[in-house]
Amino acid sequence: MPPASDDASISGDSVVLRVLHPKWVTTKGGRERPTSDSLLDSNYENSCFLEGEISLAELQVLFIGRKIARIPVSLLRAEGFWLERRPGEAPDGCTRPSSHLVCGPPDAPVRGIYEAKARRIVRALGIEILPGLPRPDPEVLEQANPNQE
Amino acid sequence: MIPMFATNSLTEVPAFASWAQGMPQIANATSISNSPWLYSALTQVREIEWEGELIPGLGDLRIAVQTAMRVRKLLSSVEIGGLAAPVVAPVSGGGLSIVWSLGMKEVKLSVEPGGDAVAFKIADDEIVPNGATDITTPTALSEHLTWMLDPRT
Numbered sequence: 530m531p532p533a534s535d536d537a538s539i540s541g542d543s544v545v546l547r548v549l550h551p552k553w554v555t556t557k558g559g560r561e562r563p564t565s566d567s568l569l570d571s572n573y574e575n576s577c578f579l580e581g582e583i584s585l586a587e588l589q590v591l592f593i594g595r596k597i598a599r600i601p602v603s604l605l606r607a608e609g610f611w612l613e614r615r616p617g618e619a620p621d622g623c624t625r626p627s628s629h630l631v632c633g634p635p636d637a638p639v640r641g642i643y644e645a646k647a648r649r650i651v652r653a654l655g656i657e658i659l660p661g662l663p664r665p666d667p668e669v670l671e672q673a674n675p676n677q678e
Numbered sequence: 679m680i681p682m683f684a685t686n687s688l689t690e691v692p693a694f695a696s697w698a699q700g701m702p703q704i705a706n707a708t709s710i711s712n713s714p715w716l717y718s719a720l721t722q723v724r725e726i727e728w729e730g731e732l733i734p735g736l737g738d739l740r741i742a743v744q745t746a747m748r749v750r751k752l753l754s755s756v757e758i759g760g761l762a763a764p765v766v767a768p769v770s771g772g773g774l775s776i777v778w779s780l781g782m783k784e785v786k787l788s789v790e791p792g793g794d795a796v797a798f799k800i801a802d803d804e805i806v807p808n809g810a811t812d813i814t815t816p817t818a819l820s821e822h823l824t825w826m827l828d829p830r831t
Contacts, residue, residue, distance in 0.1 A: 571771025
C-alpha cells in the first residue's frame with residue numbers, strides 16, 4: 530500500500546538510507562548512482578531508514594555486503610513522495626524499528642509517471658552511494674568457528 | 679590440445695537448451711544462436727525466479743511464475759540480432775525490469791507482477807517525449823529496440 534500519510538516529524542532537511550540490491554546501482558557519466566528500480570515498488574512502498582535515528586554501521590551489519598543510497602528527503606517530497614513510519618516492517622534484529630519507513634507516491638500513479646518521478650530523484654546530484662561491508666570470507670569464518678556446522 | 683569450443687559460455691549453452699526445451703512458452707523462441715543476448719537475459723530471469731526473496735527493510739524480490747513466463751515469452755519473441763545482453767533486475771513487489779543499452783540510448787521494459795508491461799525509450803538518461811508504450815504485442819517491443827539500434831534517431 531502507498532504511504533497513508535506524510536509524517537510531519539520527518540523534516541525536509543533529513544536524509545533517508547535506502548539499502549540497494551546489487552542490480553540497483555549503475556554508473557552514468559562516471560558517477561555511481563541508484564537506478565530508478567530502487568525507488569519503484571509495485572505497491573508504491575519502498576523501504577528506507579531515517580539517517581540519525583539508526584546508525585549506518587548497524588544498517589551495514591544488518592545488510593552485509595549491500596551498498597546504501599543516501600537520499601535527501603527534500604528530493605523525495607519534490608516529486609510528491611510521502612514518507613510513513615512502519616516500525617512493524619523493520620528487519621529482525623533492528624534496534625530502532627521506528628527508524629524504518631516507506632516512501633512512495635500516495636496517489637499510485639500509472640507506470641510511466643512513476644518511472645519518470647523515480648528517475649528524476651535518482652539522477653539528482655544530492656544522492657550519494659555508501660559502500661557495504663565486505664562479506665566475510667567463508668574460509669575465515671570456518672577457521673574462527675571450527676565446530677560450527 | 680586446446681578444444682576449439684572450450685569457453686564457459688558455450689559449454690553452458692547445452693544445459694540451458696535442455697531446460698528451455700521443457701518450457702512450452704518459449705517453444706517458438708528466437709534461436710539463441712541468432713540472438714546471443716537472449717541466453718544471458720533468460721538466465722538472469724531464471725536466477726531471479728530461483729533466488730528472489732523477501733528481505734524486510736529492502737523489499738520483496740520474489741517473482742511469480744506467471745510474471746517470469748510473461749517475460750520469457752516477450753524476450754523470446756524479439757527477432758532482432760545485434761543486441762547487447764540486457765540487465766535484468768528485480769523490482770520490489772514482484773516486478774522485473776529489463777534494460778538494453780547502446781551508447782546514450784536505452785530501452786527499458788518494465789513488467790508488473792500481473793504481467794502488464796511498459797517499454798520506455800530513454801536518451802541521455804531521460805525518458806524521451808511520448809517514449810512510454812504499453813506492450814501488448816511483441817512488435818511494440820521490437821519497435822523500441824529498433825529505435826535504439828538506429829543511429830539516425
